[in-house]
Amino acid sequence: MKERVVLALDLGGTNVRVVAVTESGEILARRHSQTGKGSASEIYDLIAELAERCGADAGIKEFDAFGAAIPTTDLDESGVLGSLPNISQLEGTNISREIGRRTGLPVRAVNDASAATLGEFWLGASKGTQNAVGITLGTGVGGGLIVDGRLYTGTRGGAGEIGHIRLVPGGIKCGCGGSGCLEQYCSATAILRRGKQAGLAAESAREVFDLAQAQNEAAGAIFSEMGSYLGLGLSIVNNLLSPDIIVIGGGVAAGWAQFFEPTRESLYENSLPDRRSRVKIMRALLGDDAGVLGAAKYTFQHLN
């Protein structure tokens, strides 16, 4: 039997990526572009165009399905997208219908951080485990949950919102409307904000990290604090889910050398004794491919 191949999308506020992936996880073609500020139908047209080019690059005329990793925590079974803060022009549109119409393929959509978690479980850091948690530290903070060997997406695809664990009662206001969310302490945005508050000459979280690596004490303290909050949040996940492994990905994971030790300590300290040493923490391995690979895997799992 010929190996099945799907198209997979990772749609972000900044970039849109489409790849062609085989059932064994080989990426045959990849295309990407800036997402831009166009209308919903311009964005769907762009996705269809990238998909077509992937088909041409891979020399494949007919794919088995289309998988989509989407930055929303509110997904209808039929494909209607709920709240989508970074690409709000797509809110209320039906991604299955829009992409289906343009490509002729059945479409399966999944939250982007859930997809990245499944990608790492399929081919990356958590491969071979049974219960895994993924956390994506970027502009915001996302997460995903593998339970008993399967991606758990929750009601309306909303599971895994580690970024909105209320970590600090009465803490920093969050874009979600609440306050004290983990995202406000552990994201790139949070690191940069703390850098500016400390008067550092940094225009990005990356630059705060570089200062920390160059022994700037204030910058080091920012990562240390961020790491402690991250460990506290992960301890909540560890106590609640008792996973084998927690995989940390996203752009901020590049700051590993500065935040890992405080994260590990705080996770240990705040976890129940039976599981504080048991849970592994690893850095994600698949980089930007985690989302498309996870979307592809999710789609393969739902093909008959």
Added chain:
Amino acid sequence: MKERVVLALDLGGTNVRVVAVTESGEILARRHSQTGKGSASEIYDLIAELAERCGADAGIKEFDAFGAAIPTTDLDESGVLGSLPNISQLEGTNISREIGRRTGLPVRAVNDASAATLGEFWLGASKGTQNAVGITLGTGVGGGLIVDGRLYTGTRGGAGEIGHIRLVPGGIKCGCGGSGCLEQYCSATAILRRGKQAGLAAESAREVFDLAQAQNEAAGAIFSEMGSYLGLGLSIVNNLLSPDIIVIGGGVAAGWAQFFEPTRESLYENSLPDRRSRVKIMRALLGDDAGVLGAAKYTFQHLN
């Protein structure tokens, strides 16, 4: 084909209950006793004796299996019990071997709060849902998770420890070694402690509740505070797992009239907008039977 019947145990620090349950959930016989302070083998002997009496009462000579709900968060696949604060003489013993030897039955053990959650999912408040969370408010606080229609027990059976979510950084010391755990704010123990601190003439959480019902303001405030903490903790679970329903059981659930409204408000306020109105909160329906029924169901699910 004859309907299968199992024996099911709910072992607590104070009481031990054994029942005979059919595959459709009918309880054919029930026996209970005080747990007492005996040695591990005296406790296992007592369990075997209760089991034998259940068999006699139900007129059944041969059961299909034995299910055990146990107050530990650290369970080996083979049946070796880890930390067991309320019945520490059983720590390190192999429950499958000990009960198996005495009854001749295959034994399956599961955390008690997970069992209660599964019982409610099988026959109680969360029946017919897909994703459900159970929380048991007693002397301590336990929890269980149903994901995609199945009980999720986590690595070494440790999932669902809602009682040890770190709710208040640097808060009240907990028996688990940490501080600020939900259990320290929402258990019967916590309510009584707050009652004593407030100078109330109450010797139990129940009496604090009775005072609150009689319009004692200090007692009302204790339940109001407890409810807010509970809602905050449940919002973390809601944001992380996006369940259909949260079921609240255990002795403290009898205080529903005093804590439900603040719980609901705090859960609403601290949940992501997409799920704050979606999640249902219900009181458990099965009372003391939830644990044995869940242990029975878990055992049926694992019989071939």
